[in-house]
Amino acid sequence: MTRGKDGKAQTHERILNNAAVRFREKGIDGIGVADLMKEAGLTVGGFYKHFGSREDLVAEAVEAMKNGWDPVFADAETRGLGGAPLFDALVDGYLDVQHRDSPGAGCLFAAIAGDLGRAGEKPRAAATHKLERMIDRFARVFEDRRPAAARAAAIFAYSALVGAVSLARATNDEALSREILTTVGKALKRLVRPEKT
Amino acid sequence: MTRGKDGKAQTHERILNNAAVRFREKGIDGIGVADLMKEAGLTVGGFYKHFGSREDLVAEAVEAMKNGWDPVFADAETRGLGGAPLFDALVDGYLDVQHRDSPGAGCLFAAIAGDLGRAGEKPRAAATHKLERMIDRFARVFEDRRPAAARAAAIFAYSALVGAVSLARATNDEALSREILTTVGKALKRLVRPEKT
DNA sequence: ATTATCTATAGATCTATAGATAATGC
DNA sequence: ATTATCTATAGATCTATAGATAATGC
Numbered sequence: 001m002t003r004g005k006d007g008k009a010q011t012h013e014r015i016l017n018n019a020a021v022r023f024r025e026k027g028i029d030g031i032g033v034a035d036l037m038k039e040a041g042l043t044v045g046g047f048y049k050h051f052g053s054r055e056d057l058v059a060e061a062v063e064a065m066k067n068g069w070d071p072v073f074a075d076a077e078t079r080g081l082g083g084a085p086l087f088d089a090l091v092d093g094y095l096d097v098q099h100r101d102s103p104g105a106g107c108l109f110a111a112i113a114g115d116l117g118r119a120g121e122k123p124r125a126a127a128t129h130k131l132e133r134m135i136d137r138f139a140r141v142f143e144d145r146r147p148a149a150a151r152a153a154a155i156f157a158y159s160a161l162v163g164a165v166s167l168a169r170a171t172n173d174e175a176l177s178r179e180i181l182t183t184v185g186k187a188l189k190r191l192v193r194p195e196k197t
Numbered sequence: 198m199t200r201g202k203d204g205k206a207q208t209h210e211r212i213l214n215n216a217a218v219r220f221r222e223k224g225i226d227g228i229g230v231a232d233l234m235k236e237a238g239l240t241v242g243g244f245y246k247h248f249g250s251r252e253d254l255v256a257e258a259v260e261a262m263k264n265g266w267d268p269v270f271a272d273a274e275t276r277g278l279g280g281a282p283l284f285d286a287l288v289d290g291y292l293d294v295q296h297r298d299s300p301g302a303g304c305l306f307a308a309i310a311g312d313l314g315r316a317g318e319k320p321r322a323a324a325t326h327k328l329e330r331m332i333d334r335f336a337r338v339f340e341d342r343r344p345a346a347a348r349a350a351a352i353f354a355y356s357a358l359v360g361a362v363s364l365a366r367a368t369n370d371e372a373l374s375r376e377i378l379t380t381v382g383k384a385l386k387r388l389v390r391p392e393k394t
Numbered sequence: 395a396t397t398a399t400c401t402a403t404a405g406a407t408c409t410a411t412a413g414a415t416a417a418t419g420c
Numbered sequence: 421a422t423t424a425t426c427t428a429t430a431g432a433t434c435t436a437t438a439g440a441t442a443a444t445g446c
Contacts, residue, residue, distance in 0.1 A: 008398065027315055029226055032434055046399045047436085054435065103314070109364060114311040117300070117366035118224055124369035131368055155377055156384035160353065163360030167306060169314030171328055172321035180352055187353035191388045205424065229408055243425045244410085251409065 012050050015040045019061040024111035025104040028058055028119060059122035062130065065108045068099055073137065084196045087141050091188050094161045095181040100168050110165040134158065144195040157192045160184055209247050212237045216258040218301040221308035225255055225316060256319035259327065262305045265296055270334065281393045284338050288385050291358045292378040297365050307362040331355065341392040354389045357381055 018039050022031045033054055034044040051057040072093050076086045093099065094107065103111040108130065116127045135154050142150035164184035168177040215236050219228045230251055231241040248254040269290050273283045290296065291304065300308040305327065313324045332351050339347035361381035365374040 011398080025315075027224075027226070027312065029224070030315065033436085034434080042398095043400055044435090045401070045437085049398065109360075109367060110311075112311055113363035113367045114224060114307075114309055117363070118222075118227065121369060124367065128368040128370045128373065131364065132370075132373065152380045152384065155380045156357065159360035159364060159377065159381050160357040161360065162363060163306075163356035163358065166310035166314070166359060166363060167328065167356060170306060170310045170321065171325040172318060173325045173329075176325065176329065180356065183349045183352045184356050187349065187389075192384075208424080230410085231408080239424095240426055241409090242411085242427070246424065 008050075011040070011042070015042070015047075015050060016057070016060055016064045019057055020065045021104040023058065023061055023115075024065070024106065024108060028112055028115040028123075033057075055120045055122055058119060059126045062108060062116070062123055062126035065130070066105075067108065067130075067134065068093065068106045069134075069137075082141065083143055083194045087193050088189060090138070090141065091157070091161070091185050095164060095185045097178065097181065100165055100177070100181065103169070107162065107165065109162045110169070113162065113166070142194045153192055153194075157188055160188060205247075208237070208239070212239070212244075212247060213254070213257055213261045216254055217262045220255065220258055220312075221262070221303065221305060222301040225309055225312040225320075230254075252317045252319055255316060256323045259305060259313070259320050259323035262327070263302075264305065264327075264331065265290065265303045266331075266334075279338065280340055280391045284390050285386060287335070287338065288354070288358070288382055292361060292382045294375065294378065297362055297374070297378065300366070304359065304362065306359045307366070310359065310363070339391045350389055350391075354385055357385060 015036065019031075019036050022036060022039070033047050036057075037044050037047055047057075051060070069090060072086075072089050076082065076089065081089070099106045108127070109116075116124060119127075135151065135158065138154035138158055139147070139150040142153045145153060161184070164180050168180045171177050171180075212233060216228075216233050219233065219236070230244050233254075234241050234244055244254075248257070266287060269283075269286050273279065273286065278286070296303045296307075305324070306313075313321060316324075332348065332355065335351035335355055336344070336347040339350045342350060358381070361377050365377045368374050368377075
């Protein structure tokens with residue numbers, strides 16, 4: 001309706017999904033409203049008919065961020081995978097060089113945890129929601145433990161994963177970067193991996 | 198000499214140490230050159246007599262960042278501490294709520310790893326240097342293992358620590374935040390702690 | 395008539411530079 | 421005479437808003 005061929009909701013989604021990628025790639029403050037609108041094929045003036053403020057966009061974008069694990073979980077579910085093999089797939093996928101080199105499509109915490117800690121209440125609330133969901137989902141991988149222990153294992157392993165990719169991206173020494181990824185992967189499989197299922 | 202009562206080197210240090218705090222508190226792009234100079238008691242015009250560019254300041258500030266562990270290591274050395282007690286002191290200190298709430302005085306990676314991953318070559322080289330030194334120092338805590346295993350333990354534990362504080366800062370749910378800190382602390386002590394010394 | 399999007403711009407940033415000033419060293 | 425710091429400003433951002441325009445629905 002009106003000017004654009006698409007509906008407003010689709011335009012909204014387009015702005016959002018692009019912002020979700022760009023914020024992870026360039027940091028929350030790394031790209032401006034005008035450029036985000038341009039990348040969505042629009043001009044800056046329409047922005048505030050879609051979002052109350054830039055911060056509102058950040059919060060919505062955080063909610064919209066598909067974390068790289070979604071396909072792994074989905075695939076595991078269809079194939080009836082769980083326990084150790086699923087854990088290994090999640091760890092390997094997270095610590096892969098491709099994930100390290102594609103922050104825009106990857107874990108929001110590895111990419112912008114620091115920015116989120118300094119962000120307003122709305123983005124932080126959205127991040128909290130994402131984090132809770134991620135922990136719950138990851139905890140179910142530890143079928144061999146009681147709920148409290150499974151949750152603890154998920155929190156511990158997830159912290160190590162987030163830290164590893166954050167550090168692997170921060171250094172410009174490729175050898176060190178890969179060493180971090182492989183070392184943390186091995187340690188997690190040795191110390192945290194659930195029993196075979 | 199000239200205008201200021203202090204020497205140029207002291208002024209340089211003053212700008213640097215303040216920037217090192219502010220960058221961790223507000224993110225690398227969270228404060229401008231003019232405000233940094235004002236906080237050091239100067240005006241913006243003098244900045245480029247001290248630093249070739251803003252990015253050069255970032256790199257120097259990263260080098261200058263005292264990580265919160267320095268006093269713990271120093272204290273341990275004077276008291277002849279090592280092994281398990283030192284490991285516990287480092288883990289507890291890192292995962293303390295006070296560290297979480299004082300990014301300006303804390304670990305640079307927990308505060309700005311994301312920013313560093315997007316920064317220029319000079320800041321990333323400085324970060325790499327810091328990271329290497331941190332790993333080497335932390336690895337010496339694992340006196341009970343061979344060098345390669347000690348290094349792996351240091352990389353793994355450090356990743357978990359950085360991830361835990363990053364996540365604990367990103368959420369606005371105080372209970373979840375504390376749960377992350379205590380859970381990761383317990384897991385590290387159970388799974389990675391060196392033998393008693 | 396409504397509304398999604400457009401153009402244009404206000405006002406507040408930010409990095410970097412030019413040229414003046416004031417304190418020291420010869 | 422030198423130089424560390426100052427004031428002032430250019431030019432490029434950025435968020436947010438005002439008002440015009442063009443497409444749809446009554």
